[in-house]
Amino acid sequence: MEILKKIQQFFSYWYVRYLLVTELYMVDTWEKIVVHILFAVIFTMFWYFNYSIIVSGIAQLRSSTTHDIEQIL
């Protein structure tokens, strides 16, 4: 129980900090939700972009260099 309460406190503390930094603290609930969704969409797209393009690109680069090295050896 103690642990659960701690965790809950931790989350509510950082949720308030997030609201304050993004100025969402003082807006209506529906506006909060709109911005949460916007943020969620943007960050998911970033994540997906990084995952699909950047990470796989780097993986390709790395595999090609290992291939080269293998050939040299």
Next chain:
Amino acid sequence: MAATVVNGCDGTSEMISPNKPQDCNGKQGKLLNGKVNKYENGFVKSTHLSNGDTKWSSGGVPKMDWSAYDTFPGSFEKCTLLTAALTHVGLYILMFLGFVNQLLFKPKVATEKNREGYATLYDPFETFFSRYLYRRVRHCFNRPICSTPGAELTLKERASDDRNWSFRFTGEERRCINLGSYNYLGFAEGAGGATHAGVRAAVRRYGLALCSARAELGSTPLHQELERTTAAFLGVEAALVVGMGFGTNTLGLPGLLGAGCLALSDANNHASLILGLRLARATVRVFRHNDVRHLEQLARAAVAEGKWRKIVIVVEGVYSMEGSIVPLAAMVALKKRLNLQLYLDEAHSVGALGARGRGVTQHAGVAPADVDVLMGTFTKSFGAAGGYIAGSAKLINWIRAHGHAHTYAHSMSPPVAQQILSAMRLLDTPAGQQRVRQLKENTHYFREQLREMGVVTLGHRDSPVVPLLVYTFSKMAATVERLTAHGIATVGVGFPATPLNKARIRFCLSASHTREQLEQCVRAVRGVVAELGLAYSRARPHKRSLPA
């Protein structure tokens, strides 16, 4: 007066020289022949040669050596890039949401119809700002109180059912420690206060109003006594009192300056000074806040132009949004060297600064007569209303005739005059001196405690106005809400009184706060700082702690 008379051209008589151009040309000529001539020569030469600077110092008035003066105006810690960026992103989100709101819901407010071909009535940005940014935090402003604003006050609680478009009273009241009023010396006491008996007698004798201007049937012995006492208090020849502090500036400045005068005005000057300068039709050039080097640059350029009837530096003693103190000794030195004049607004500093409460002149160790016009208000330290202008007798006579307040505005209410008189007299007794010391002690204690919390406070160590930077509107609102819940009434300030991204909480200390009250405040503030993450300062390492 000594300093200005030495030059052979009395500074104050220059200040109050009649606004007729011929006369003034004559004076200006004399001034140039007498003192500034050499300077002009230096300037002319320097324009021909590229190495103007050396020529300048050989031929003209030498530049000021600022290292000899205390030009430290107070600390102004810059925020990190991250804080600045986040603040702007937050503002952007707010504006965006406001825009969406405006698109979706038509607010029930006045709209302009059938006005093709006319100028718009409302400024679009201002209406947008007040509807979608200001409204959301409106519960933190204009809060009604129902008691004297002493060390404690009673807030009348409000609630809103329509997201702050309108408020209703809940019928509840909340007793709070007052960290918002400008009650520096604690003279706002109400019944049982130190000035109570005198004020009561004045009401009995004169009533509340005189229904007349000073120049007509509005002068009582009380007013004359007050003017004499004020002049003696400040250490100058004469003083003039006005029923309203704001009006003292806006009505006094047009009496002193006119077209063809140049005002060098501090960037953070109060609205009353700005309005007064505009009404005076004086040309205004603004120098960066408390920046004597910038001021010198502007002043030298203005003198070199040689076309100004008078050049006046307009500054305040303590700046109420920054908590900074003017570097007065440096300004007086500059003014003397370049033969300028100085208008000093002591609204927040008189009574609150200096070993004996004489204001920023005493704090900076400057002779009061070296400042051409001393202006101040009685609304803060003296717990009354109105303002004064003090200086040489000649100056005061001139303002009596040419400033509009003495002739056209209602004279100061007699009980108010009595309150100021009693407070001013009390200030020179041991009990009064104790108040001045107490204020200083409280200020140092509170500022020191805030500094240890790692928050960004602005201003000078001795200034009883302590702004705490919180940057965003949300943090300002959250801080004010939480402090109110802890029983502390403070004021949050945001745009338009400050830059859009520099919202702050302003604490005003008072001699009437006890140490226990301040400790309670410090405890509450510490809790809020930890909860909301306000410890922005990097000046000193500190622990960021989660709330227990």
